[in-house]
Amino acid sequence: MSRVIVKGIPSYYDETKLRDHFAEKGVVTDVKLKRKNNGESRRFAFIGYKEIKDAEDAVKFFNGSFIDTSRITVELAKSFNDPNVPVSWKEKRKQRDELLAKTEERLAKMEEAANRRKNKKAKKLTTINDKIENDSSLKEFVEAMKPSNQSKSWANDEVVNTDGAPTNDKLEEALGLKNSTKSQLEKPPVVTYKGDESDDEYDDFAIKKDQNIDADEKMVPLSKENNEQMVTLADSGVENMDVDKSEGAGIQDENGGKDGTDNQDEEVDDLEWFKSKRKRIIDGEDNQVSDPQKKSVEIVQPAKDETGIEESDEADENVEVEEPKHELTLEEKHIDKILITGRLFLRNILYSSTEDDFTRLFSPFGPLKEVHIAVDTKTGKSKGFAYIQFENSKNAVKAYIQLDKQIFQGRLLHILPGETKKEHKLDEFELKNMPLKKQRLLKKKYEASKADFTWNSLYMNSDAVLDSVATQLGISKNELIDPHNSSSAVKQALAEAHVIGDVRSYFESKGVDLTKFSEKERDDRVILVKNFQYGTTKEEIGELFATYGELNRVLMPPAGTIAIVEFRDAPAARVAFNKLSFRRLGKSIIYLEKGPKNLFTKPADKSDSINIEETVKDVKVTTEDILERKGDDVKSDSEDDDDDINNFGPTTSIFVKNLNFSTTTSSLTDFFKVYPGFIVAVIKTKPDTKHPGRTLSMGFGFVEFKTKEQANAALRGLDGQILDGHKLQLKISNRVGSMGDNNSKTKNKKAKNGKIIVKNLPFEATRKDVFELFNSFGSLKSVRVPKKFDKSARGFAFVEFSTAKEASSAMDQLQGVHLLGRRLVLDFAEKESDDVEAEIEKMTRKTISQAKSRELAELREGNSGKRKLELEDEDEY
Template sequence: MHVLPAAHKRENQLDEFAISKLPLKKQNLIRKKAEAASNTFNWNSLYMNQDAVNASVADRLGVSKSELLDPTSADAAVRQAIAETSIIQETKAYFAANGVDLNAFKSHQRGDTAILVKNFPFGTNIEELRKMFEEFGTVLRVLMPPSGTIAIVQFVQPAHAKAAFARLAYRRIENSVLFLEKAPKNIFTEPTLPSAKDDRPAGVQKVSVTELLERDDDPDHQLETSSLFVKNLDFKTTTEQLAETFRPLDGFVSARVKTKVDPKKPGQILSMGFGFVEFRSKEQAQAALKVMDGYVLDGHVLSVKSSHKGLDAAEERRREDVARKAAGQRTKIVVKNLPFEASKKDVRALFGTYGQLRSVRVPKKFNSTSRGFAFAEFTTPREAENALNALKDTHLLGRKLVLDFAEAEAIDAEEEIAKMQKKIGGQVNKVSLQQLTGRGRQRVNIGENGDEDEA
């Protein structure tokens, strides 16, 4: 037994004041770690065995894998990436058509009844997988796309799914090893198959999908908060007048008219033509909505709606317009996690499949090696969006590409370096010129009285 003195647990949580005293490099490192901890985990749940992808594409084309991937060709990696992209797009379409929520793959939470099955040999059919998993319990459904490169198996009981996961993970099947992963929580948008027994309590009526959709369209069922949004106010209507109008209603708490500072007359306040009214409960706000919608105040017919989460409706609409306008102007994609072996030609060949490229840049280091990222600019925003959606799950030379729209205000590192070099070069030339013409500025005496001047 070896006993050592214990030390207190290190606390890495520093406030901004403590961080500001650290060196700049240390500050940036701490902030990057904090951002990495808060960002979503970039895991590709739709990862597929590259050999199975190539076998599936070759089988469709009626050729061998050796013919599909020419070893003498320099763009074999790009061909593999394009083949994988097509298979992933087909897989997504198949899963979406069979009640799978694709947005669930972005979630951290994992379910307890569904399993993602990967890396099984190409040619394995859906019945073989069902028979393999049914040994551990009742299987509710098995989904396998036509490509046959990935599958989803859903059990009825979580205990059966847990047992199958423990026994079948990394089991060797022919010349491959089976990879299993717990599927995301709420992966299916459709409810499970109906059971013969109805467990609803007596007196509870079953609601159809049509009735639910009608409820969603009904304003009375959209009220989520106790706040009401009142628009079409007269610009002369004050907060006091709005409060006096709604005060007789049951549950009234407060009212306010949204205002802003007059840009032409600093110090004066202007009404924005809308406001908010608070009530104690949702029921009271709902009753007020029915009564006051269409009420005439100062010659204006009021339009009263539910204020979702208390957001400023005008501000929310403005943000949506700005985001929509910015999305329509985004044509440049930044490609991160790019393999260092990938060339500019590879990036152009891969992204050129989805639209006409205006430019492609692969920044280099001083030793002419890649920095691990690139920029691809398309001629239209639609082409850029299509390429981003198609290639966001694609692997190139074993690395998953991380794609995002490049920010308009982003600083180009190469351009900044070129500007710095040009500036330093100008200063060097100026110093060299001074050395050639003399010692630069020096003090000389003019006249007999010894007056000093500079030359």
């Protein structure tokens, strides 16, 4: 950890004294002195160091030492996620209150659900009962379909019989059971059935009743006359009935069966037959015998196919208690949002932290898409927060879980889910309506910012190279390149080699490490500008890029074929790169490439800058002073303009941004000429392609003053003022002339021998072209261009110099040269062995390898030919 906790601090110590005291062991990034609500010190503090080693050294050095007369204790601080950190009493009380509140809420919801279920069930039963009571037909049907074990056989008295059939009351009167007591039932009654009567007619039967009918008493038939069968009450299903009780008992036979005895071999009367038929309907539904003591108050709802009623008690019984809905915690909400955006928002970061620091911190979790630190456009300093964009959102979640509230560079890193980056992209409909050329240009711009591969960092426009060489030689381009001469391609390659040599020398003199171009890591702040036409000045390049942010330096060699632009802030550089990629500048389209990291070995010089924000002196110019001096100064300036414009020293210009496109040069002049020292105001314009002959404002301009003090006074007075509805942004701009040649010696590569292999050679190139190209750099021993069996070039050549020094010089000068439109790739060839035996062994291995490859190829061809022959034989036969 790079953060320490200090205990036992004197009560009168503040943050400044603590910082000075602990800065002895490293760079202090944060000092947090804990205080009470009344501002009194609690006598402990947290000190943050940039490096972990500095914090460890501070613990060893300061622990147990004294501040004045107070002995302090210094230990490494722990993060919030450390399991060894004790929970404070305040946090414990908070957790207990939260748990109690959740429990009460859960119980309240469960009670509410139970009441709702109870009310629902009661309401449902009430609705069914009301429906049955109001519908006589339905009531009769339900009563008829009840199981016999849940109702009395005579409980059907109150049901209205629409068919005129005798009710249960009449049957009881006929049986003599109504208003009878248990003591009167001693013997089972006998029911006589007359077989010659109709089944649909019922008569009243006179039955002799015995008292005290025993449930286990056996039934004895009385007699048989005229084939009449005697049936006992036990046979009819009436047994052990207690007429004094209001609840009905189930009807059982003497064998304990649920139904009355139904012998198929014996004849039964109509009552028994009806009862048996009625009970069989329920037999398949419920075979259980009800308890005789159980009250028959529950109504068993029949199935849907029997009664047509869909509702059942099972639906009520299956009502579950609603569980309390799980509410997402703040941590879970953050994780869900990160899974959607894949972007992290970092707070409380060190103001001196760089994007590389966060790249190293977050790259172990997965590939990063973008690292962005918010900076102040005026000061160029960090605002204290940053954004991290991951390619995979799951990696962002891992980083959030592991790094949130961790100590980084002495500060507690606070991570929150970031909002989705706003990107102005065209949809497919808008793209389809654009011309094909515009679509390709937009595609190139989009791919340019993501391209990692660059085939030639020092690429130059071939036309600009020839113009540069022709200008240096004082001849025309036609004289330099003769179209009728066969060696024109060689001359162009030599001219390019000469220009590349000058460019290398210039860049090395400015502190550019050319070896970094071969590395893969790129710096967003450095941009290589290529493929612009010859004659483009350094100021034009600077003005083009300065509209997007502050520039540290702009380097352009005297040849004027390539430039390097370094921004102060990476965000501004990224915006400029995206906006200016493949943009037309003059007659050419510029190519942009991100420069490698650590390209510069020394800081920028003032001569390499285009726009430098000077320290403005505290010169306050009031409106009264301006009005007093307005008449005399403006008048004298206008009278002596022609005489004095060339007499004063170097002028100072103000760069004016955010101009209204309708603002003219005259209105800008009127706006600035009230200040003393005003010379001229210019608004940058560009040709209007839609209206030839007209120009369009570019939204910025320059105002020139005689001295720097006068320019500073105008800047202080007019910066932020409104002109034509736009708030102006002013900055000091210094114009510098072109740099002279600065010849420095390049470091030549060492070669073991003088033999060079030339790769990527055009197939049209001949041995003569290669010889003329390399002959300018030294004495050649041999030039060999291998050819195929048809005598065409194989795309590479070997050039051998007399000495290794000449080969190294040629390598330096011709690296990156183009011949017939193809970039030559040069490398030192392997040195031939002096040992004859080693050479023979090498050739033997090579021959064996070639023989094996040939045998394998013949085998493949033979197999394919064999298959063809077999097919031909089959066709013949």
